[in-house]
Amino acid sequence: MGSGKTVFGKKLANRLNLNFYDLDQYIELKYQMSIPSIFTNFDETVFRNMESKELTEFISKDNFILSCGGGTPCFNNNMDLIKTLGISVYIELNATALCNRLLNSKTERPLITGLSPHELQQKIELLLADREKYYKQADIVISGINLKPSNLIEIIKRWHY
Numbered sequence: 001m002g003s004g005k006t007v008f009g010k011k012l013a014n015r016l017n018l019n020f021y022d023l024d025q026y027i028e029l030k031y032q033m034s035i036p037s038i039f040t041n042f043d044e045t046v047f048r049n050m051e052s053k054e055l056t057e058f059i060s061k062d063n064f065i066l067s068c069g070g071g072t073p074c075f076n077n078n079m080d081l082i083k084t085l086g087i088s089v090y091i092e093l094n095a096t097a098l099c100n101r102l103l104n105s106k107t108e109r110p111l112i113t114g115l116s117p118h119e120l121q122q123k124i125e126l127l128l129a130d131r132e133k134y135y136k137q138a139d140i141v142i143s144g145i146n147l148k149p150s151n152l153i154e155i156i157k158r159w160h161y
Contacts, residue, residue: 001070002101003091009067011149019064039110052076090138
């Protein structure tokens with residue numbers, strides 16, 4: 001959450017002439033409901049099951065970049081599925097950097113709605129502590145500090161070939 005997955009995904013897809021998908025947007029379109037609404041009307045478990053179900057639809061697709069939500073790799077063996085879809089990338093940022101980005105974000109994020117800056121910092125630290133074991137399973141782990149699309153493209157090309 002806040003690492004720049006969607007921004008980088010769009011830029012990479014454009015530069016590499018690939019289709020781009022954002023899993024959250026994909027879910028919102030399919031279910032005609034925003035992610036915050038899903039969390040409000042159901043619960044996180046329902047959302048995580050939707051997320052896993054929709055992730056499997058990408059098995060039949062080729063030549064794409066998929067941006068997944070921060071929790072996607074952490075539930076229902078999704079990380080294993082993500083790795084079968086292609087090269088997985090973790091854009092790594094520390095809790096302070098993520099907190100600063102999220103404080104300035106205009107995107108509504110259900111897991112952090114209404115938190116004070118101090119509470120947000122604590123929440124991000126807890127989420128990272130819990131999730132990083134999944135994130136570190138990515139094929140490529142790269143620092144998000146001063147990351148440029150061209151750097152990421154070069155790393156992906158070296159990894160792939």
